[in-house]
Amino acid sequence: MSDIFSNMPIPYSTPTQAKETTATQTTQPVVVKDAIPSSNVKEQQTDSVQISSKKAEKKGPIKSIKGFIANIKKFFATTTEYAKGTVKGLTSGVVAGSVVYTAGSVINFAKQKAANSAAKKAGDETVKVVRKIPNKALAVIVAGIALAANIWTASLNATEKSSNIDHRWTGHKQ
Numbered sequence: 001m002s003d004i005f006s007n008m009p010i011p012y013s014t015p016t017q018a019k020e021t022t023a024t025q026t027t028q029p030v031v032v033k034d035a036i037p038s039s040n041v042k043e044q045q046t047d048s049v050q051i052s053s054k055k056a057e058k059k060g061p062i063k064s065i066k067g068f069i070a071n072i073k074k075f076f077a078t079t080t081e082y083a084k085g086t087v088k089g090l091t092s093g094v095v096a097g098s099v100v101y102t103a104g105s106v107i108n109f110a111k112q113k114a115a116n117s118a119a120k121k122a123g124d125e126t127v128k129v130v131r132k133i134p135n136k137a138l139a140v141i142v143a144g145i146a147l148a149a150n151i152w153t154a155s156l157n158a159t160e161k162s163s164n165i166d167h168r169w170t171g172h173k174q
Contacts, residue, residue, distance in 0.1 A: 063170075066169050066170060067169075067170055069169060070165050070166060070168075070169035070170050073165045073169070074161075074162045074165050074166070077158065077161040077162060077165060078158040078161070078162060081154045081155075081157045081158035081161060082151070082154050082155070082158060084154060085150045085151050085153060085154020085155070085157070086147075086150070086151060086154070088150045088154075089146060089147035089148070089149070089150030089151055089154075090147060092146045092147075092150060093142075093143035093144065093145075093146040093147040093150075094143065096142045096143060096146045097139040097140065097142050097143035097146075098139065100135065100138050100139045100142045101135050101136065101138075101139035103135070104133045104134075104135020104136075104138060104139070105135055107133055107135075108130075108132045108133055108135065111130045111131075111132070112130050112132075115130045
């Protein structure tokens with residue numbers, strides 16, 4: 001065990017009667033600096049940082065040419081896939097949107113016609129207002145979903161083609 005605190009005077013009171021409390025006082029106050037030696041804080045050292053960067057490996061002329069060709073192929077493959085996906089998405093979006101719009105218009109017309117004929121049979125000449133299907137909003141939503149789905153698929157196809165080009169032209173990167 002350490003003897004750092006063995007020569008330090010400790011002021012304490014002895015347990016006695018509740019009314020009588022006597023404490024022994026030391027004549028010198030105890031200073032922590034004297035009791036426990038500490039390191040010299042004045043000798044501050046400056047912090048130093050070592051920045052290590054990994055140097056890029058040098059490629060030979062064959063690998064450089066292969067990488068250049070692979071990058072061009074990946075660019076055109078990605079552009080082609082996104083263009084195909086956008087055109088297909090717009091086409092399918094227009095078709096799906098027009099089908100939804102036409103179906104909503106037919107349903108709204110049938111509802112309105114049924115309500116008017118029922119009102120005429122009852123002897124009421126006023127035109128009944130029927131709750132209509134919001135076919136324009138539904139058509140836009142369906143077209144947007146179709147476009148988004150085709151662009152998502154195009155993104156997956158572009159990633160796959162890019163990966164295949166990397167695998168063939170640059171090999172496995174370790």
